[in-house]
Amino acid sequence: MMAREKGSGDEQVLNLGIDLGTSRSSVSASNGARHMIDSYVGWPVDMVARKVLKRDVMIGREALDNRLMLDLHRPLERGLIKEGSEKAIAAVRELLRHLLALAGVDDAREKGQKVRAVVGVPAEALRVNKQQLRSAMSGLVDSLMIVSEPFAVAYGLDALLHALIVDLGAGTTDFCVMKGRYPREEDQRTLTSAGDSVDQQLMQLVQARYPEANITHHMVAEWKEASSFVGDPPGRVTIEAPVQGKPTKFDITDEMRSACESLLPPVIETMIDLISRVEPEYQARMRGNVILSGGTALIKGLGVSLQEALQEVGGGKVRVVKDPVYVGSDGGLAIAIDAPESDWELLQA
Amino acid sequence: MASVTRVKQRLLREAVEENVFLVQGRRRPQPRGGLRLYRGLRATFFLVAPLALFSLTYVVGRAAAEKTVSADAPRGRPILLSRQPMTSAVTETAGTIVLASAPSFSAPEPFARGVLPLAVRRVVLDPGHGGESRGTASRDGLFEKELTLDIAQRLQELLLAANFEVAMTRTEDATLSLADRGEIANRTEGDIFVSIHVNWLENTDARGVETFYLGPTADPYLERLAATENGDGSLRLAELRDALERVYAGVRREESRALAEAVQRSLLVSLRTLDPGVRNRGVKTAPFGVLIRTQMPAILAEVGALSSEVDSELFRDPTYRQYLAEALFEGIQAYSRSLSDNSA
Numbered sequence: 001m002m003a004r005e006k007g008s009g010d011e012q013v014l015n016l017g018i019d020l021g022t023s024r025s026s027v028s029a030s031n032g033a034r035h036m037i038d039s040y041v042g043w044p045v046d047m048v049a050r051k052v053l054k055r056d057v058m059i060g061r062e063a064l065d066n067r068l069m070l071d072l073h074r075p076l077e078r079g080l081i082k083e084g085s086e087k088a089i090a091a092v093r094e095l096l097r098h099l100l101a102l103a104g105v106d107d108a109r110e111k112g113q114k115v116r117a118v119v120g121v122p123a124e125a126l127r128v129n130k131q132q133l134r135s136a137m138s139g140l141v142d143s144l145m146i147v148s149e150p151f152a153v154a155y156g157l158d159a160l161l162h163a164l165i166v167d168l169g170a171g172t173t174d175f176c177v178m179k180g181r182y183p184r185e186e187d188q189r190t191l192t193s194a195g196d197s198v199d200q201q202l203m204q205l206v207q208a209r210y211p212e213a214n215i216t217h218h219m220v221a222e223w224k225e226a227s228s229f230v231g232d233p234p235g236r237v238t239i240e241a242p243v244q245g246k247p248t249k250f251d252i253t254d255e256m257r258s259a260c261e262s263l264l265p266p267v268i269e270t271m272i273d274l275i276s277r278v279e280p281e282y283q284a285r286m287r288g289n290v291i292l293s294g295g296t297a298l299i300k301g302l303g304v305s306l307q308e309a310l311q312e313v314g315g316g317k318v319r320v321v322k323d324p325v326y327v328g329s330d331g332g333l334a335i336a337i338d339a340p341e342s343d344w345e346l347l348q349a
Numbered sequence: 350m351a352s353v354t355r356v357k358q359r360l361l362r363e364a365v366e367e368n369v370f371l372v373q374g375r376r377r378p379q380p381r382g383g384l385r386l387y388r389g390l391r392a393t394f395f396l397v398a399p400l401a402l403f404s405l406t407y408v409v410g411r412a413a414a415e416k417t418v419s420a421d422a423p424r425g426r427p428i429l430l431s432r433q434p435m436t437s438a439v440t441e442t443a444g445t446i447v448l449a450s451a452p453s454f455s456a457p458e459p460f461a462r463g464v465l466p467l468a469v470r471r472v473v474l475d476p477g478h479g480g481e482s483r484g485t486a487s488r489d490g491l492f493e494k495e496l497t498l499d500i501a502q503r504l505q506e507l508l509l510a511a512n513f514e515v516a517m518t519r520t521e522d523a524t525l526s527l528a529d530r531g532e533i534a535n536r537t538e539g540d541i542f543v544s545i546h547v548n549w550l551e552n553t554d555a556r557g558v559e560t561f562y563l564g565p566t567a568d569p570y571l572e573r574l575a576a577t578e579n580g581d582g583s584l585r586l587a588e589l590r591d592a593l594e595r596v597y598a599g600v601r602r603e604e605s606r607a608l609a610e611a612v613q614r615s616l617l618v619s620l621r622t623l624d625p626g627v628r629n630r631g632v633k634t635a636p637f638g639v640l641i642r643t644q645m646p647a648i649l650a651e652v653g654a655l656s657s658e659v660d661s662e663l664f665r666d667p668t669y670r671q672y673l674a675e676a677l678f679e680g681i682q683a684y685s686r687s688l689s690d691n692s693a
Contacts, residue, residue: 077490151364155357
């Protein structure tokens with residue numbers, strides 16, 4: 001941290017770091033608040049649902065749990081606002097409002113504090129995507145800075161020089177080579193092979209092997225969350241799914257492994273390609289400082305497998321950050337706190 | 350610790366700078382390069398190509414134009430432009446430009462470009478589609494409207510750095526009719542108009558680039574493509590017929606052709622250095638509405654095809670989008686140089 005410790009903050013200002021994720025979004029605030037929610041927003045489908053739910057809108061896990069009564073939206077796709085959908089824009093604003101409320105923005109407003117936010121987006125987000133995000137945030141905060149998500153991670157970890165950040169999210173896997181400068185386009189890469197593609201693969205494999213099982217995407221995502229792995233299985237993966245209404249147990253160990261390992265080739269290829277573009281004298285240091293973040297980095301054995309792949313190009317070290325889910329929003333908060341007052345004046349939302 | 354602090358300060362400064370550019374609707378200049386290896390090859394090509402390109406041509410209408418009322422007139426007020434040898438009264442009503450009188454002109458006389466000191470100073474860039482009009486889309490969710498804006502903004506930076514003036518028909522994800530685009534181009538008095546698009550081809554393995562200027566076509570594929578690109582309904586049939594009759598014989602067409610050839614060659618030479626298999630789909634004429642509306646040499650470049658998985662993957666890479674912008678820039682520069690050379 002450059003000027004102040006996280007959580008202390010300026011009393012006149014509430015600083016926020018936000019990781020707006022395809023599957024989950026998190027916020028870290030300078031008042032010490034830290035929250036993570038599922039990136040789902042739902043509106044009651046009709047009057048009856050509204051009466052039962054007693055709410056006009058539901059967000060996060062609550063929305064998922066009541067999805068049968070809701071017009072449910074997952075408004076982010078590949079880490080960006082879903083294109084061409086008015087409902088998605090409205091849903092993103094609801095999501096942001098909810099995150100901000102959790103972080104204590106309403107209290108801050110009452111105290112007359114300014115609210116400043118740093119939001120992370122995929123490394124290769126187009127300018128138009130960032131402009132859409134700016135307009136979705138308009139009026140919700142006083143000042144806004146948008147940065148690439150892996151840069152926020154690198155900043156929060158002080159991994160600014162000779163480091164490769166691999167941020168494995170649900171919608172995208174973002175790579176960022178840190179060379180002691182603000183990452184340029186050639187320093188960053190985005191792949192759509194990420195958590196969602198693993199879910200999709202797992203769904204197909206399970207359906208192919210157990211066509212009688214009645215499964216949904218939400219069930220598959222939960223199984224992956226509980227039991228994902230690459231390499232040697234830590235144990236058998238058994239799940240329960242209904243067959244003609246009757247709960248039935250299935251072994252999906254092989255399917256889980258295949259689905260999770262589908263991530264390895266594109267991630268390894270991109271990782272090695274980016275490292276090979278670094279000046280030769282720094283490549284060994286870069287290989288020795290590969291950092292995995294994001295919810296999908298929690299797949300067991302992923303770091304070890306990537307480290308093994310680096311053996312082919314001279315060896316290296318891959319580490320998974322301690323708190324992969326919050327590391328992006330924590331990094332955003334660090335940026336928000338460190339940015340000088342005069343700079344924030346230029347970035348009014 | 351002190352050095353980490355210094356690095357952080359520099360990173361923050363750059364992050365803020367990028368955001369300020371975003372707020373201002375501008376692109377932060379990226380250092381040119383990455384593919385410098387090929388630039389020498391292209392430079393050599395462009396020394397030779399213009400000599401062969403423009404042996405016979407006509408005078409640009411703009412140079413002879415006698416402007417009676419500026420195109421800067423506020424929206425909704427009549428805009429009257431009179432040109433020699435062509436005259437036409439143009440009225441703008443509710444965002445649609447209507448040709449108020451029948452065109453009257455005599456056949457243009459060809460003469461050498463050197464007679465008039467011509468130059469390209471202001472370039473109008475038109476990122477295709479936008480807002481509600483997504484254009485084509487790849488299977489994995491890349492949209493033409495986003496790519497065209499991105500490439501246009503990169504091209505804008507390159508042109509500004511080379512001391513051209515640039516007017517953009519849009520700088521954000523906004524819905525613009527063809528009439529709006531033409532109106533902006535004419536009001537800003539651009540010397541040339543470059544509309545950027547990304548194609549969709551029925552054969553999803555096909556790739557390639559093609560550049561259009563205004564003219565008739567009997568090709569059913571081009572008729573379909575023009576119908577798609579003209580799809581905003583702001584162009585009336587009568588207007589199309591009148592405009593085509595006016596333009597086909599116009600001198601502007603020859604300059605449009607020259608610009609299209611320069612851009613197509615540049616795109617092709619550039620892209621073939623990356624992939625020798627890129628197909629030359631050629632310089633073609635087609636009745637694109639956006640080209641009809643403009644009063645300066647105008648082209649529409651289809652810089653790739655989102656129907657192709659290979660192209661989609663390439664478009665996702667910002668280095669490739671920068672590369673396309675540089676190819677378009679080289680084409681515009683080659684055309685501009687050819688005017689200067691002929692004027693000298």
